[in-house]
Amino acid sequence: MTAPPLSRRQLLRLSALGAVGLLAGCADGRSPQLLSSSGQFPAAWLKRLPSPWQARRLETAAAVIGAATQPRSALLQLGDGWAQTLEPAALQAFEPAAALEGLLSQAEAVSRLFRVGPPVALPWAFGTWLLLLRSRPDLATQPDRGWDLLLDPSLKQQLVLPSSPRVVIELALRQLGLASAEAGALEDSRLPAQLARLRRQALAFDERDGLNLLLAGNAQAAVLPSQVVLPLLRRDLRLVALLPESGSPLWWNLLLRPAGEHPAPPLEWLRESRSPPLLDRLLSGGWVPPLPRERLGASLALWPREQARLLYPEAAVLERCNSLAPLSPAERQRYQRLWDQTAA
CATH class of the missing domain: 3.40.190.10 (Periplasmic binding protein-like II)
Structure with missing residues (x-):
């Protein structure tokens, strides 16, 4: 059935609406x-x-x-x-x-x-990086161990670490009581062995998809940005988060x-x-x-x-946290050599 022809009034109205739409599109x-x-x-x-x-x-x-x-x-x-x-x-x-x-x-x-x-x-x-534990009350009650908790034998191949090698190296430095800002920190003779131990603990280096491993029960611990962790704590009572007194990268x-x-x-x-x-x-x-x-x-x-206190650390802990400034080409090479040297 053929549609009836439009009246002159209808045509004018449609033209006006089209013009308004065109102007809106231009403004957009x-x-x-x-x-x-x-x-x-x-x-x-x-x-x-x-x-x-x-x-x-x-x-x-x-x-x-x-x-x-x-x-x-x-x-x-x-x-x-x-x-x-x-x-x-x-x-x-x-x-x-x-x-x-x-x-x-x-x-x-x-x-x-x-x-x-x-x-x-x-x-x-x-914010900071936090250690998130799933159904591990035995470890959650040992906050004094700090980042050394990452090396607990029970977490071998049960730990998700950040995808950033630099953040992982920062964690290894803190396990040694060092900070990357300290002169010669990367040249500390203990660091390669410490970093190698930490890397061997990891099931994955991927905080984004690794979170799913933790929530599904395939991993028991993960190091994640505080922004990801804090909303989870309110929804999942199996989870406990820790920020060691030595702080973390920001x-x-x-x-x-x-x-x-x-x-x-x-x-x-x-x-x-x-x-x-x-x-x-x-x-x-x-x-x-x-x-x-x-x-x-x-x-x-x-x-x-x-x-x-996890959302906004106490002043003493926040002072021990550091921002990750850009690396010079020479520093980047040192980090890369260290990472390659400690590959499993």
Whole structure:
């Protein structure tokens, strides 16, 4: 059956609607975008991103970097390790500068990506690496052993370690009572044997898929970022997390502005993450703004005390934690030689 012809009024109405849609599409094509990788930016915060800004979620950090030069890419979310791979010319100073006010002193060098010059990144979340145990109350009651718990004979081939060789080397250094910042730490004669012992314990070097091994019962322990661990503790009573008194490397999550003609991100939206109720939502997902503890006191008080200390370590422990600055070519070679030397 043939449809009846449209009246003149209907044609005019459809033309008007089409024009509105076309204009909306053009405006949409000019809207600045915040690019983030899957699982690395809180959905509750993204939902508050004001117009005309738009959120664009990509699968990986590498995909975020690959899309950084596209015309609408005005803000990038990256971890500190990925951010350090960007050339200085690929970024511009972070504005508004007021978004950087009040951060922890540890965030200053990170905001400059450990380079000379103005801040190019907003460190909006940070945390530590934690030892997560599944159904191992015997080990959970021995926190004084610190990172040496990783070498417990019962954890051989039952341990998931980070995929980053550098983080694994940092853990081996802490087992020896050393820190990578100490002069000659990598040349310590004990380190190769210590690192080899630690590597032999591992079932896998993969914190992302290795988490599934732990939850499925194929592994009994894993070293994971605190952001991953803290939400799990609230849901699974089989799990216990420990942060040794010697501290751990720090991880950082950053917002960066790629080079080009882009609008500055909205200051009020950036600041919104530092106050309830959004702050409480971020903490529930393991995302901790790098602010002085007193600024987070009321929100941290909503957590059980032991979990709050994992979310935001006590001052003495936090002082023993370190950010992972970029390696010089010579340092990179030393790390690589050490890693190759200790292969199973």
